[in-house]
Amino acid sequence: MQELQDRFGRRFHYLRLSITDACNFKCQYCLPNGYQPAGKSRFLNLDEIRRVLSGFARVGTRKVRITGGEPTLRKDFEAVLEQVAATPGVERIATTTNGYRLAEQAQTWFNAGLRQVNISIDSLEKDSFARITGDSRFDQVMRGLDRALEVGYDAVKVNVVLLKGLNGDQLPQFLRFIRQTPVDLRFIELMETGLHHDYFQAHHLSGTVIQKQLLAEGWRLDPRGADDGPALNYSHPDYAGRIGLIMPYSKDFCASCNRLRVSAIGKLHLCLFTEAGIELRDLLGAEEQQDALVARLHAALGQKEATHYLQDGNSGATPHLASIGG
Template identity: 65%
Template sequence: MSQLQDNFGRRFHYLRMSVTDVCNFKCSYCLPDGYHPTGKQHFLSLSEIENLVSAFSQVGTQKIRITGGEPTLRKDFTDIVRIVSDNPSIHTVATTTNGYRLAQHAKEWFDAGLRRINVSVDSLDPKMFYQITGENKFDEVMRGIDAALTAGFERVKVNAVLLKGMNDKDLPRFLNWIKNTPIDLRFIELMETGLGRDYFQAHHLAGADIKAQLQSQGWSLDIADIDDGPAQNFSHPDYRGRIGLIMPYAKNFCATCNRLRVSAKGKLHLCLFTESGLELRDLLQHPDQQAELIERLHAQLAQKKETHYLHQGITGVTQHLASIGG
């Protein structure tokens, strides 16, 4: 089967597969009022996930990130990891989590085949962590990160959304932490969504400001790997950890796009922002639908736009990032 490619020559090696849109945190930039279900929660079943993974593995997907909401809220999360890792064409199995179950399950998930993990930690100040997430679980999450490092994960990343007036003074504390800890720290520029214009205007901080600070302190830009996401990664000879910056408002941010998304209810999203998704679930019911499913994937890639248009103030239809896995 030929690899998924769009009309701009971009090839897609990376799938972000949401398995639930439920989240137990109330992050101020995503779900400030907490999760509110809409209708019955008919998320993808294990058999549907297996058929989805199989189809994507046949069209060049090498990395799958299991996302949410909070993906580990699913009782069968370990089974999902195993389904992905058992596919020989998938070289990298990753997840993004708020870390609340990590301390108890890091070894179990590693043994099931999970190899990379991103943990959201928006501040190293427990009080600010609580203010941003709405949950007093800082110590629990940090124990989870230690457990992941002990379990042997190839790469442990920590995600922090940059928020002016909230965690923007935390950079020295973060840098001190990764001086002797092999963490990949990811600063993510706040993105405007349909529900967040006022919040965005109050708290947006340009990632370019952090980039300038890092470069002035001797951090250098790394060469990207084929399955890397959109982060610009930086390293420093005096630090065990690395830093990545995700700056969606930067020029040509979309030029290296290599990822697609499937929502927890089986819709393909060509972009995080620009469209409401294409139904795939009707073709996830039986393995003998694989050829038709792959044909639909190729047809949809022809519709992918060149950019997300965020820099023009167009947020698209996405109301909050939890709905399709960020």
């Protein structure tokens, strides 16, 4: 079966599959007022998840990241992981989580097939963490990170959204942390979404500020791996951990795009921004629809744009990142 490829020659073998848009944290940059459901939620069920995974695997998907919202809020999260692991062709299973369940479930999820975990920790200062996330479970999240390292995941990464005036001056604390802790620390530029224009204007901080400081202190850019995403990864011989920079406003950021997104209600998103989603759920009801699903995926790639146009001030149709899995 032909792999997914767009008209710019980019190949897509990485699926970010959201299984809920609900979240129990109230991060300022995403859900400052908490999760506000729009009526009764009808998230993809296990059979629909199995069929969407099968369809994507047929067209070359090798890595699947389970996202949300907070994906571990789903009671069948372990079963979702097992479903991904049972999908022929999928080689790597990852998730992004706020980490609140990780300390108690890290081994169980590893046994189910999970091999990479990204934990959102926007500050290593307890008060600052609570202010940004609207949640006071900093110690619980950090215990989860420690437990993931103990279990032996292939990769443990820490996601930090850069926020001017909130954590933008905390690089020294993060550097002290990764001197002895073997995690990939990823600084992510704040991205403007439909509901957060004023917040973006007040708190956006360019990743180049961090980049210049790293280079001045002897950090060196690592070669890009074949399956790497848009992060620029830096390492230093004196540190156990690495630093990645995700700078969506930088030149040619989209040139290395290799991922597609499916929302928790079954819509294909070709980008975090630019469009409102392409319906897939009507083709997830029966096994006989797999050929039609594959055909729709190929047709959809013809609509993918060369860039997200964020640099032109276009925040697209996404109200907030939790709505399609970040």
